Amino acid sequence: MNNKYNTIQYEYSSGRFYKARDHAERAIRIIENLVPPEHLLLASAKRVKALILEEIALDTPAGQDLSEARLLEESEALHRAALTLSTRAFGENNVQTAKHYGNLGRLYQSMQKFQDAETMHLKAIAIKEALLGSEDYEVGLSIGHLASLYNYHMNMHAAAETLYFRSISISLKLFGERYSGLEYDYRGLVHVFTSLKRHDRAxxxxxxxxxxxxLREQSKAEQQPSIGDEQVPPLDELKAQFFSPTAD
Structure with missing residues (x-):
């Protein structure tokens, strides 16, 4: 089963969404034959398939048989099923349950159900904050998703600004100024202040x-030694190291 999930992840990360979907569906069938119908493994498999279907929907040209709306509706049903399984196993106040709420929030953004998306993101934030505190990585992720919803879809730019600042504060404290996730928050703030016509802040x-x-480019350069910088031992030392007789 681990190999199956590795294959799904590879196909998904490579943009091969249809192959990833086929592997996810096969994984679900295998799990259904091995475990009870309310087993948590099914929640994970259904969540993965739901995410893949959402990617396919957003990448599908209008007018095709597999319409965006149908794919998103199937994705919603899978996310809902995964949420139900998680809630039964862990209860409402659990980080895994909160993540399922967050998945639904992002899906509803794609479906342009923005009020439903807001409700899901707020639930995810409330659960994570209660369990992990206000400055945890998971809280920062959910705050960033809500900021994006307010910024790009609901024209709530002042609220988005406050959330972006919170997300940035968490990221800087935990990971420093080179953290990859900061890009989205900085871009979001550029959009916020442009929309508010505060061009100096943008x-x-x-x-x-x-x-x-x-800074990111510096990090890449620091991780890769320049040609000629490698310290190669003299030939005599290499011979002594690899070809000297071993003592009994």
Whole structure:
């Protein structure tokens, strides 16, 4: 089963969504034959398939037989089933349950059900904060998702601004100024301040975003030694190391 999930992850990350869907469906069938119908393994498998279907829906040209709406509805049913299984196993106040609420929140954004999306994100944040505290990584993720909803879909730019600041604060505290997730928050703030016609602030976060890119490039350079920098031992030392007789 681990090999099956590894295959799904590879196909998904490679953009081969239809192959990933086929593997996910096969995994679900295998699990259904091995465990009771309310087993948590099914929640994970259904969540994975739901995420894949959402990607296919957003990538499907209009007018095809597999319409975006039908795929998103199937994804919703799978996310709902996974949420039900998680709630039965762990209860409402559990991080895994909160993650399922967050998945539904992002799906409803794709379905343009923005009030439902807000409800799901708020539930995810409330559960995570109660269990993990206000400055946990998981809380920051959910805050960022809600900020995106307010910013790009609900024109609630002032609320989005506050949430982006919270998300950035958590990221900087936990991971530092080179953290990959900061890109989305900085871009979000550029959009917020452009929409509010506060162009000086938008330019400030544009510059901060550019600085972030420079830091990321520095990180890549630091992780890869330049040609000629490697310390190669002299040939005599290599011979002594690999070809000297071993003592009995």
């Amino acid at each position: 330019e400030f976060y544009n510059r901060l975003l550019h600085h972030w890119h420079e």
